[in-house]
Amino acid sequence: MNSHDPLGPVMQPINRARGLPNAHYIDQAVFDAEKRRLLFANWAGIGFAHDVAEPSDAKPVDFLGMPLLILRDRAGVVRVFQNTCRHRGMILVDTPGKIRGAIRCPYHSWCYDLDGTLKSTPHVGGPGHNRHEDIDMSTLGLIEIASYVWQGVVFANIDGSAPPFTKVHADLLTRWREFDQPLHFGGETSYFALDVATNWKLAVENYCESYHLPWIHPGLNTYSRLEDHYNITAPGKFSGQGTLVYRQLCDDGKIFSDFAGLPDKWNEGAEYIAVYPNVLLGVQRDHTFAIVLEPKSCDQTVEHVALFYADDAADNDLKDKNADLWRGVFEEDLFVVEGMQRGRHGIKFDGGRFSPVMDGPTHNFHDWVARQMANRG
Structure with a gap:
């Protein structure tokens, strides 16, 4: 391995790979290069x-x-x-x-x-x-x-160099074809933004894996446990996690309407996928959400969060409770992604190692970033 190739170790198989070097989180020159090669050259x-x-x-x-x-x-x-x-x-x-x-x-x-x-x-x-x-x-x-x-x-x-969206993400469009139906934005209270002192990639990395669930989301983990989750990896395209245990929000007997025609797998299942480079999506039987990550600088990101429903008739109080629930979940992650950003200033940190079992989605993202930056496909 070329010792002068800092991205070489990132593109190794997960059992041998290291994560992205610190410069990809704290160096302005690298941030500018990622702007061109990751965010402008792909479907952001x-x-x-x-x-x-x-x-x-x-x-x-x-x-x-x-x-x-x-x-x-x-x-x-x-x-x-x-x-x-x-x-x-x-x-x-x-x-x-x-x-x-x-x-x-x-x-x-x-x-x-x-x-x-x-x-x-x-x-x-x-x-x-x-x-x-x-x-x-x-x-x-x-x-x-x-x-x-x-x-x-x-x-x-932005730069016009990417293949059509439907070609790049054909696998994901097929995977979630049941949700290719009208989505109804929940209204003013179904949008919120979080200002986070972190590099945008750390938000992607944290979102796409469930490994942290027992310690960072103890409330969620009481019913959707770590062992109820599975990894989703599509090399060069997207990664994320799914759960076999999705619990519908119910308030005084009120629930949201389901999306039409969903197969049985979605009765209690849900999936959460990072669409590279900067969009985080979640689908459940009765609502979806999207997070657009807006990189502001090496260490500042705005998370724009919006929730969508199967119809316009969704109860407003229930929508408010749902937005509060998700906001609470996403806010639980803030100290983690901000802590990793601070940790990336540790000059002896070498990118870290991946659990071959639990970190597949994060390694998939690192590998994609490295190959894009190294122009290796």
């Missing part, structure tokens, strides 16, 4: 479809410094554009809201349709002349970013 989560619930709704997003605009066009299709005017690079939309008419640049009033087409260029040929022979409007529409909506999440491939 950048927001939620319910943020643009109706035609003409738009929401600006700053994703690792990249100005993006999520909008729903007049046909109801969610689209993502670079939020930059093609004239002088001005930010087009600063605040979420409904686009009245056209997307108008606040600088020189160039206007774009919701499909990105450049519609007007006032005075571009001089006062009162709104056309110029050297300005080909057909080539100056907004730059569209490849996007795909699944499980309520807006995924985007």
